[in-house]
Amino acid sequence: MEIKDPKEKYIEAVKALFTNFSDEEMDKYIEEEALMQEIENKINQTTDLEKIEVLLSELGDHMERSLFKEIRVTLAALNKKLADEEVDFLLFKAFQNKYTI
Amino acid sequence: MKPKILIMDDEDDIREVIAKLLNYLGYKAVQTKDSYEAIYEYTKAIEIKEPYDVVVLDLTMAYGLNGIDTLKRLREMNPNIKGIICTGYSNVSDIEEKLKEAQIDHIIHKPFKINELEIVLSKVLGDKFES
Numbered sequence: 001m002e003i004k005d006p007k008e009k010y011i012e013a014v015k016a017l018f019t020n021f022s023d024e025e026m027d028k029y030i031e032e033e034a035l036m037q038e039i040e041n042k043i044n045q046t047t048d049l050e051k052i053e054v055l056l057s058e059l060g061d062h063m064e065r066s067l068f069k070e071i072r073v074t075l076a077a078l079n080k081k082l083a084d085e086e087v088d089f090l091l092f093k094a095f096q097n098k099y100t101i
Numbered sequence: 102m103k104p105k106i107l108i109m110d111d112e113d114d115i116r117e118v119i120a121k122l123l124n125y126l127g128y129k130a131v132q133t134k135d136s137y138e139a140i141y142e143y144t145k146a147i148e149i150k151e152p153y154d155v156v157v158l159d160l161t162m163a164y165g166l167n168g169i170d171t172l173k174r175l176r177e178m179n180p181n182i183k184g185i186i187c188t189g190y191s192n193v194s195d196i197e198e199k200l201k202e203a204q205i206d207h208i209i210h211k212p213f214k215i216n217e218l219e220i221v222l223s224k225v226l227g228d229k230f231e232s
Binding site: 088089 | 115119121122125126178211212213214215216218
């Protein structure tokens with residue numbers, strides 16, 4: 001029996017979810033997801049508000065529609081180590097500078 | 102006293118982000134997910150004599166009344182209500198008559214930046230809350 005590597009399995013799973021994606025779109029999606037993950041990891045490694053503000057903005061360069069969910073998930077993770085008012089400040093800055101409603 | 106804003110939007114994320122950001126900006130924002138909740142909340146506020154200063158209503162709702170019809174209902178309770186309609190429609194000329202009829206104070210087009218909403222709110226509120 002053929003054993004597939006995890007990346008191949010992941011690609012197949014994503015393809016099954018987005019059957020209308022072309023190969024090119026799929027490659028772009030996977031690449032964007034990886035970049036977003038990398039940025040989220042960087043956010044989680046710091047409590048410096050200025051750095052987080054810049055990283056949150058960078059996150060938006062790789063997202064299309066689901067901005068709210070992504071930002072909220074990221075900020076919810078941050079909530080564990082930042083004060084509520086710091087999270088509110090970051091959310092405000094993100095929407096003041098970059099994101100739309 | 103903080104200006105009180107009633108928000109109605111059926112998209113959880115949008116509604117929550119608007120409320121959170123407006124609260125951050127010094128407003129007292131209350132969220133409702135449909136026209137039933139909005140009318141109930143507005144009625145309750147009048148009963149306790151703490152009426153809303155502005156209502157921000159999404160035009161297209163998944164169920165219940167849309168933003169225009171909700172505003173009409175609220176006007177029956179308070180003819181001087183200030184109403185802002187949010188819409189993703191780029192062409193509002195199709196519903197221009199309805200918008201006029203409902204005497205909407207302002208229309209804000211999605212997607213919008215929080216600063217735009219803040220400017221609209223300042224205009225609609227006038228000098229009532231200027232220090």
